[in-house]
Amino acid sequence: xxxxxxxxxxxxxxxxxxxxxxxxxxxxxxxxxxxxxxxxxxxxxxxxxxxxxxxxxxxxxxxxxxxxxxxxxxxxxxxxxxxxxxxxxxxxxxxxxxxxxxxxxxxxxxxxxxxxxxxxxxxxxxxxxxxxxxxxxxxxxxxxxxxxxxxxxxxxxxxxxxxxxxxxxxxxxxxxxxxxxxxxxxxxxxxxxxxxxxxxxxxxxxxxxxxxxxxxxxxxxxxxxxxxxxxxxxxxxxxxxxxxxxxxxxxxxxxxxxxxxxxxxxxxxxxxxxxxxxxxxxxxxxxxxxxxxxxxxxxxxxxxxxxxxxxxxxxxxxxxxxxxxxxxxxxxxxxxxxxxxxxxxxxxxxxxxxxxxxxxxxxxxxxxxxxxxxxxxxxxxxxxxxxxxxxxxxxxxxxxxxxxxxxxxxxxxxxxxxxxxxxxxxxxxx
Amino acid sequence: xxxxxxxxxxxxxxxxxxxxxxxxxxxxxxxxxxxxxxxxxxxxxxxxxxxxxxxxxxxxxxxxxxxxxxxxxxxxxxxxxxxxxxxxxxxxxxxxxxxxxxxxxxxxxxxxxxxxxxxxxxxxxxxxxxxxxxxxxxxxxxxxxxxxxxxxxxxxxxxxxxxxxxxxxxxxxxxxxxxxxxxxxxxxxxxxxxxxxxxxxxxxxxxxxxxxxxxxxxxxxxxxxxxxxxxxxxxxxxxxxxxxxxxxxxxxxxxxxxxxxxxxxxxxxxxxxxxxxxxxxxxxxxxxxxxxxxxxxxxxxxxxxxxxxxxxxxxxxxxxxxxxxxxxxxxxxxxxxxxxxxxxxxxxxxxxxxxxxxxxxxxxxxxxxxxxxxxxxxxxxxxxxxxxxxxxxxxxxxxxxxxxxxxxxxxxxxxxxxxxxxxxxxxxxx
Numbered sequence: 001x002x003x004x005x006x007x008x009x010x011x012x013x014x015x016x017x018x019x020x021x022x023x024x025x026x027x028x029x030x031x032x033x034x035x036x037x038x039x040x041x042x043x044x045x046x047x048x049x050x051x052x053x054x055x056x057x058x059x060x061x062x063x064x065x066x067x068x069x070x071x072x073x074x075x076x077x078x079x080x081x082x083x084x085x086x087x088x089x090x091x092x093x094x095x096x097x098x099x100x101x102x103x104x105x106x107x108x109x110x111x112x113x114x115x116x117x118x119x120x121x122x123x124x125x126x127x128x129x130x131x132x133x134x135x136x137x138x139x140x141x142x143x144x145x146x147x148x149x150x151x152x153x154x155x156x157x158x159x160x161x162x163x164x165x166x167x168x169x170x171x172x173x174x175x176x177x178x179x180x181x182x183x184x185x186x187x188x189x190x191x192x193x194x195x196x197x198x199x200x201x202x203x204x205x206x207x208x209x210x211x212x213x214x215x216x217x218x219x220x221x222x223x224x225x226x227x228x229x230x231x232x233x234x235x236x237x238x239x240x241x242x243x244x245x246x247x248x249x250x251x252x253x254x255x256x257x258x259x260x261x262x263x264x265x266x267x268x269x270x271x272x273x274x275x276x277x278x279x280x281x282x283x284x285x286x287x288x289x290x291x292x293x294x295x296x297x298x299x300x301x302x303x304x305x306x307x308x309x310x311x312x313x314x315x316x317x318x319x320x321x322x323x324x325x326x327x328x329x330x331x332x333x334x335x336x337x338x339x340x341x342x343x344x345x346x347x348x349x350x351x352x353x354x355x356x357x358x359x360x361x362x363x364x365x366x367x368x369x370x371x372x373x374x375x376x377x378x379x380x381x382x383x384x385x386x387x388x389x390x391x392x393x394x395x396x397x398x399x400x401x402x403x404x405x406x407x408x409x410x411x412x413x414x415x416x417x418x419x420x421x422x423x424x425x426x427x428x429x430x
Numbered sequence: 431x432x433x434x435x436x437x438x439x440x441x442x443x444x445x446x447x448x449x450x451x452x453x454x455x456x457x458x459x460x461x462x463x464x465x466x467x468x469x470x471x472x473x474x475x476x477x478x479x480x481x482x483x484x485x486x487x488x489x490x491x492x493x494x495x496x497x498x499x500x501x502x503x504x505x506x507x508x509x510x511x512x513x514x515x516x517x518x519x520x521x522x523x524x525x526x527x528x529x530x531x532x533x534x535x536x537x538x539x540x541x542x543x544x545x546x547x548x549x550x551x552x553x554x555x556x557x558x559x560x561x562x563x564x565x566x567x568x569x570x571x572x573x574x575x576x577x578x579x580x581x582x583x584x585x586x587x588x589x590x591x592x593x594x595x596x597x598x599x600x601x602x603x604x605x606x607x608x609x610x611x612x613x614x615x616x617x618x619x620x621x622x623x624x625x626x627x628x629x630x631x632x633x634x635x636x637x638x639x640x641x642x643x644x645x646x647x648x649x650x651x652x653x654x655x656x657x658x659x660x661x662x663x664x665x666x667x668x669x670x671x672x673x674x675x676x677x678x679x680x681x682x683x684x685x686x687x688x689x690x691x692x693x694x695x696x697x698x699x700x701x702x703x704x705x706x707x708x709x710x711x712x713x714x715x716x717x718x719x720x721x722x723x724x725x726x727x728x729x730x731x732x733x734x735x736x737x738x739x740x741x742x743x744x745x746x747x748x749x750x751x752x753x754x755x756x757x758x759x760x761x762x763x764x765x766x767x768x769x770x771x772x773x774x775x776x777x778x779x780x781x782x783x784x785x786x787x788x789x790x791x792x793x794x795x796x797x798x799x800x801x802x803x804x805x806x807x808x809x810x811x812x813x814x815x816x817x818x819x820x821x822x823x824x825x826x827x828x829x830x831x832x833x834x835x836x837x838x839x840x841x842x843x844x845x846x847x848x849x850x851x852x853x854x855x856x857x858x859x860x
Contacts, residue, residue, distance in 0.1 A: 074806075078813045081813070081816045082762055083763070084762050088762075114806040280757030283756040283759065283762035285757060310816065311821045313823075316746070316749070320750065323710035323750070324710055324757075326710055327709060327716055327754075330651070332712055333513070333514075336512040337511060376504075376541055376548060376848070380508075380856070381508065386740065390508065391736075391740045394807075394823070395823055418806070421806075422809055425809045426809065428810055
C-alpha cells in the first residue's frame with residue numbers, strides 16, 4: 001500500500017500519562033494518522049511511502065500547542081526588559097506598534113513560526129494586529145493556528161476603533177472559512193481597553209459564529225484595582241456580569257483570581273491560558289493553577305509574545321510551569337510532569353474543539369514532533385515524561401509534522417527560507 | 431607572531447554590564463588571553479595560529495561557572511520526581527548511591543561534563559563521593575573544577591565516617607596540588623548530617639590549607655526546624671556559633687534565611703550559591719536573593735545535581751533566576767539581566783579566588799564560550815545581555831575554550847568521545 005509518510009521511531013507517547021510504546025511505525029495519509037504499528041510486527045514492504053523518516057533514538061509525541069502568543073512581537077524581542085507592565089506597554093511597545101506595517105507583520109510572523117517550529121510547536125493561538133497577514137504566513141508555512149484581530153476601544157495601526165476591528169473579524173471569518181489549518185477567533189484585548197458594549201458585541205459575535213472568545217483577564221494587581229474601582233467587581237466577576245464568560249471563553253493570564261473567580265470559571269466552563277514566564281518577567285505574579293485544576297478548570301500553557309518572555313519555546317515554558325508551582329506552594333507533588341504536558345497538548349485541544357488534536361492514534365490529526373533522546377542531558381532515560389518536562393529543550397526537537405506535512409526534518413526547516421528570513425531581520429536591526 | 435589560537439567574532443562581552451565590543455579578534459597564548467584587538471585594526475598576517483575560529487555571528491563571553499553541582503548524579507536523572515526532599519533523598523537517592531562504584535562515578539562525571547560543555551559551562555564546583563575519580567575525569571576532559579569529597583557523620587559508599595572523608599580530603603589536596611585547573615575544597619554535607627565537632631575540624635582544615643569550605647545550608651523549612659530544636663539557633667546562626675562561617679565559606683541553597691542570617695553572611699563575607707531550579711522542583715522555596723544582594727553578599731548560581739534539576743544547563747538556570755525573583759517580589763526591576771550574568775561569571779570568580787577568571791581581557795584565563803546569535807529566537811538583537819539571559823539556550827553555544835584549549839568546536843566535543851559515553855549510559859539503563 002502506498003501512503004504519504006512513514007515515521008519509524010524508538011518510542012511513542014500517544015498522550016500524556018499513557019504508557020510509552022516502543023519501536024513504533026506511524027503511517028500518515030491525507031493529513032491524518034492512518035495507523036500506528038509495532039515496527040517488529042510490520043511485514044517488510046507492506047507499505048511504501050514518498051518519505052520515510054527513521055529515528056532510532058527518537059520519541060514521537062503530539063506537537064505542542066502554544067495557547068497564547070502575539071507572533072509578530074518577535075520584532076520587539078529584548079527591546080525593553082526589567083520594567084513594569086504598564087511602562088513596558090505604554091512607553092515601549094505601543095509607540096513601536098504605531099509604526100507597524102503588514103510587511104513587518106509578515107516578517108515578524110515568519111520569524112515566530114521559524115522559532116516555534118524549531119522548538120516543537122505545531123499549533124498556536126494568536127492575538128495581534130493585521131491578523132489577515134499573519135494568516136497568510138501560517139497558510140504558507142504549514143502550521144495550524146487560531147487567529148484573532150486585537151479589538152480595542154481606541155485606534156490601532158490597523159483599525160480606527162473596536163467596531164472596525166470587529167468588522168474585520170467578520171471579514172476574516174468569511175475569508176478563511178473552511179481552511180483546514182486556520183480558524184478565526186474574536187479577541188477583545190482586555191476588560192480595561194474595551195468598554196462593556198464592545199465586549200458584549202464581541203461575545204455575541206463569537207457565540208453566533210461558534211468561535212472562540214479570547215481575552216486577557218486579571219493579568220495584574222493594577223488591572224484588578226482599576227476594574228474594581230470602575231465596576232465594584234473583579235475582572236472575572238465583571239466579565240460574567242455582562243455575559244462575557246462562557247465555554248468558548250479563553251481567559252489569558254488569570255493571575256489575580258479570588259476563590260469566587262475560580263468558581264465562576266469552573267461553572268461557566270472557561271478555559272485559562274497560563275503564561276508563567278511572561279507573568280514572572282513582568283512581575284505580574286503567578287496564576288493559582290493548582291487551585292484552578294482542583295476545580296476542574298481547563299488550563300493551557302502559552303508563551304505570550306516574545307517581547308515579554310523573551311522566547312516562544314514551549315519546552316522552556318513547561319519546565320518553568322512545572323517548577324514554579326511546586327516552589328511557591330511548598331508542595332513538590334503539584335503539577336507533575338504529565339499534568340504539565342497535558343497543558344501543552346490535550347488541554348488546549350479540548351478548548352480549540354478540533355477532534356483528534358493533541359493525541360496520537362489512528363484517525364487523529366498528524367500533528368506531531370520527534371524528540372531526539374540521544375543527548376547527554378536526556379540520558380539515562382528511565383522516564384520519558386519527566387525528561388520532556390524537566391530536561392528537554394526546544395533544540396532537541398528533530399522533526400515536526402503538521403497535518404501530515406513535514407515542516408522540519410532533522411533540524412532543517414522545509415517551508416521557510418530561514419536564512420533569507422534572518423537576513424531580513426538582521427537588516428532591520430541595522 | 432605565532433600563537434596558539436585565534437578567535438574572530440562579531441561581538442565580545444568582556445564582563446556583564448560592560449559595553450559590547452564589535453568585530454573582535456582574541457589572541458590566545460599559554461592558556462591566557464594575550465590580547466583582544468579590533469578585527470579591522472588587525473594587519474593581515476600579523477599573527478598566525480595553529481587554530482583559527484571565525485564566527486561572523488558569534489558573541490564571545492566568559493565561560494559560565496556552575497557554582498554547585500553533584501556531577502555524577504546525572505546517573506539518577508529523572509529517577510524520582512515530584513517528591514519532597516527528604517523522601518527523594520532517603521527513599522530514592524541514598525539507596526542508589528549505596529551501589530555506586532568508581533567506574534559508575536567516572537561514567538556519570540563524563541556525561542555531566544559533556545552536558546556542561548555543550549551548554550557553555552567551563553568551570554564547576556562539585557560536592558560528591560569518590561572525588562578523586564571525578565578529578566581524573568576533569569583533568570582529562572579539560573574543564574576547570576573545584577572538587578570536595580562529601581563529609582558525613584555516617585558511612586558513605588566511599589568512606590566509613592567523616593574523619594576518614596576528611597583524611598581523604600587531605601590526600602586529595604596533596605595529590606592535586608599545583609594542578610592548573612583542579613582545586614580541592616572541604617565539603618561537610620549539611621549542619622544536620624555532620625556533628626559540630628566534624629564541622630569545626632573541617633572548617634579548621636579549610637582555614638589551614640587556604641581552601642574553600644562548602645556546605646549545604648538552610649535548604650528547607652524542615653532543616654530549619656531540626657536545627658532550631660537541637661541548638662535554639664537557625665542553621666546559619668548555629669554555624670556561626672561554632673566558628674564555621676568565614677570568607678572562605680560557600681553556603682549552598684540558603685533558602686530559609688532570616689534578616690539576622692543575612693546580616694551574619696554579610697559580616698562574615700560568606701558566599702551564597704543560589705540553585706533556583708532545584709529548590710523550586712523540590713518545593714524547598716526561593717532564596718531571598720534580592721535581600722542578599724542588597725546587603726552586598728556575594729551570590730553565585732548553580733544547577734545542583736541532575737537528579738533534582740534535572741539538567742546542568744546554566745542558561746536555563748539564569749533565565750529561571752531572572753524571572754522568578756521578579757514574579758515573587760512584584761518588582762520587575764530586581765535581578766536585571768546583567769546581575770544574573772554576574773552571578774554566573776564574575777561573582778563565582780570572586781569566591782573561587784582565581785585571578786582573571788569570569789572576565790575577558792589581556793592576561794585573563796582563556797575560559798570563554800562563543801554563542802551563535804544567528805538563530806530565530808535570538809533575533810533581532812538590540813541587547814545581547816537581555817538575549818543571553820532571557821532567550822539564549824545552552825544549545826546556542828557553538829565553541830567552548832578552557833585554559834586556552836578548545837573543548838567544543840562548532841558543537842562537536844573534542845575531549846570526550848561522546849558517542850562512546852552515551853552508548854555506555856544507554857547500556858546501563860537497559
